[in-house]
Amino acid sequence: MxxxxxxxxxxxxxxxxxxxxxxxxxxxxxxxxxxxxxxxxxxxxxxxxxxxxxxxxxxxxxxxxxxxxxxxxxxxxxxxxxxxxxxxxxxxxxxxxxxxxxxxxxxxxxxxxxxxxxxxxxxxxxxxxxxxxxxxxxxxxxxxxxxxxxxxxxxxxxxxxxxxxxxxxxxxxxxxxxxxxxxxxxxxxxxxxxxxxxxxxxxxxxxxxxxxxxxxxxxxxxxxxxxxxxxxxxxxxxxxxxxxxxxxxxxxxxxxxxxxxxxxxxGGKSANLLFADADLESVVPYCAAFAMSNSGQGCALPTRLLVERPVYDEVVERVAGVVSQLPVGDPLDPTTYVGPLIDGVARDRVEKVIENATKDGSGRLMCGGERIVSDGFFVTPTVFADVDNRSALAQREVFGPVLAITPFDTEDEGVALANDSEYGLSAYVQSRDLARVNRLVPRLNAGTVYVNPGPNPITSPATPFGGVGISGxxxxxxxxxxxxxxxxxxxxxxxx
Known part of the structure; x- marks a missing residue:
């Protein structure tokens, strides 16, 4: 607790x-x-x-x-x-x-x-x-x-x-x-x-x-x-x-x-493709924390982290370490990073998602999953590794502080996993290989692709934003x- x-x-x-x-x-x-x-x-x-x-x-x-x-x-x-x-x-x-x-x-x-x-x-x-x-x-x-x-x-x-x-x-x-x-x-x-x-x-x-x-x-x-x-x-x-x-x-x-x-x-269930050549020192904290911003209540947040196999274990451990240390508490406290969910219905729904994923083996619980004792509507930031991309955890929009991590071996497999979703709002790519980036952008089934992005993708009013598929x-x-x-x-x- x-x-x-x-x-x-x-x-x-x-x-x-x-x-x-x-x-x-x-x-x-x-x-x-x-x-x-x-x-x-x-x-x-x-x-x-x-x-x-x-x-x-x-x-x-x-x-x-x-x-x-x-x-x-x-x-x-x-x-x-x-x-x-x-x-x-x-x-x-x-x-x-x-x-x-x-x-x-x-x-x-x-x-x-x-x-x-x-x-x-x-x-x-x-x-x-x-x-x-x-x-x-x-x-x-x-x-x-x-x-x-x-x-x-x-x-x-x-x-x-x-x-x-x-x-x-x-x-x-x-x-x-x-x-x-x-x-x-x-x-x-x-x-x-x-x-x-x-x-x-x-x-x-x-x-x-x-x-x-x-x-x-x-x-x-x-x-x-x-x-x-x-x-x-x-x-x-x-x-x-x-x-x-x-x-x-x-x-x-x-x-x-x-x-x-x-x-x-x-809505969205945005994939975040992290390749082994990415700058892990800057990318891992971003991938971990940004998925939890606004307590995970964001349609464009990168809630599926797809990681290339050579760095998978390292990234999983680092992400879990970052997420487990995110300050949870009063949203009026400037030191808080993860505040409450919107209401009790949302809290109960997200807790049920975590409970079901833990029971049915959709992924390996790395951190979180504990019940928060409070009169407010808080949920512990949670990370699952080894997530089956066809599971409900990977396919359905959670709209809470829950991150699903899945490995891939090849560029083609990574793209296939990213596109294996009814949603198509946003996609993310973490790589220093610009040739790879240029190959991936047209292949990703999303209305917007963010490459090595900053803390908030919706920053420029000059850039069109919207989705494909059931993302609108x-x-x-x-x-x-x-x-x-x-x-x-x-x-x-x-x-x-």
Whole structure:
């Protein structure tokens, strides 16, 4: 048994949370038809806020408000949208400490690690897409008879876009979705998870302070029925969703009723190929610790470590040594690396995964697997070696601090193991052989490949991010992320 005490830093933390409410057309709504959710602090298990939940009534009001605001925002001069979004980005940058303070209370992200990077990322993504607002262009096509007519295209916003935001890093999810949608001229209705409403509320507050018109950004925290109402609403023109494949299938079915386009950023079971020529001194700590960041609650985290046989035993021992020493505890303590999971359901589910893998021999338990005694929702960082790549441990997304290590003998075998998954969000390569890297990148079945990466792969808003397979489709980041929120109209003009 391991004991975690979180009393030291939690006592004065409540003041950092925005007031629980919905934001509809610039109005703060504190009572809603969907009931109330008691939000529990992931580190203490104690109720820290009562969240009003949107029902179909509030979703409808938000969509109507967004539709009305689109008449103003969509018709605004692009340079004016750029100016407002630039101010929005400045305000986010000024409030980086507030984003960092909210994260541990909202879903347990550690203040000394991932949480500190959230605010800068949100500001960077907003700044990046603010710059795109007045650079959206069409093109002139080749006419059948250039002396007779002219053909050209116009890139236009969809109108109202519904955004269903993930709970594991809600502020980052907001940054990847909302600024490009706004830069393209759309208005938005955001549905955060009931477990993580606070980042979206701060986001909406800062948008209002920046001068973005009321109704352009609306927040309707709710359960699945609120999400379904948003997807089915005839006033919503497109849906952007980050979450899991099971929910995505339901959203796709609901969107199909209105033939509504969707963009999905879904889960992952990302393989991390470590070759014998890699710099083990720097690579091993990275591979061990990064898989445990945000308590393993990250879709793109490298949760399958595939190691070339000549260095396999050494890497396994080193990784287990690093992981077993990672500080676990209060996410408000700057020395903590692994905080709690989002809630008791997640904790129980991850503990069951560890228990099953230990019992059925899916892998050899190297460290972790102990029950943490705490009122919060903690799980011990855990490493399994010799993992069967066809086992549930290797094939299913755990979404907790659990790393599976598997050996391979040849480059072809390593690629085959990496691609032996329904998921295809990210892949990682650790090697100093650039010829090998160039061979591997096109062979790996993933939307993004990170080679000898730094501490966080989602750092640049200029780089498209997204998956293949059951990891989804569409892209967030770069011009591709902007294009998701534009549709092209063709125009032909004949000679009068």
């Amino acid at each position: 391991v004991t975690v005490d979180v009393k030291l830093h939690q006592e004065k933390a409540q003041q950092d949370l925005p007031k629980p409410r919905l934001v509809i057309g610039g109005e703060d709504v504190t009572k809603a038809s969907g009931g109330v959710h008691e939000h529990r602090n992931p580190a203490t298990g104690l109720v820290q806020a009562r969240i009003p939940l949107a029902g179909a009534e509030e979703v409808d009001r938000a969509v109507v408000a967004a539709r009305r605001a689109f008449e103003v925002w969509g018709a605004m001069r692009p340079a004016d949208r750029r100016r407002l979004l630039t101010r929005f980005g400045q305000l986010i940058r000024e409030n980086i400490p507030r984003f960092a303070a909210i994260c541990p209370l909202e879903n347990g992200i550690g203040i000394g690690g991932w949480a500190e990077t959230v605010g800068p990322h949100v500001a960077d993504w907003t700044d990046y897409y603010a710059g795109w607002a007045d650079k959206i262009e069409g093109m002139v096509g080749a006419a059948y008879s250039p002396h007779e007519n002219v053909e050209y295209t116009v890139a236009e916003p969809y109108g109202v876009v519904g955004h269903i935001i993930t709970w594991n890093s809600p502020a980052l999810s907001l940054a990847m979705k909302i600024p490009p949608a706004l830069a393209a001229g759309n208005t938005v209705v955001i549905k955060p998870a009931e477990t993580t409403p606070f980042s979206a509320l701060l986001f909406a507050d800062l948008a209002r302070e920046a001068g973005i018109p009321d109704g352009v950004v609306n927040v309707v925290t709710g359960l699945g029925d609120a999400g379904a109402a948003l997807v089915k609403h005839p006033g919503v023109d497109k849906i952007s969703f980050t979450g899991g494949p099971v929910t995505a299938r339901k959203i796709m079915a609901d969107a199909a009723l209105g033939l509504k386009p969707v963009v999905f950023e879904l 489709f569409g892209r967030e980041g770069g011009k591709a992320g902007l294009d998701e929120f534009l549709r092209v109209k063709g125009v032909g003009v004949g000679r009068a």
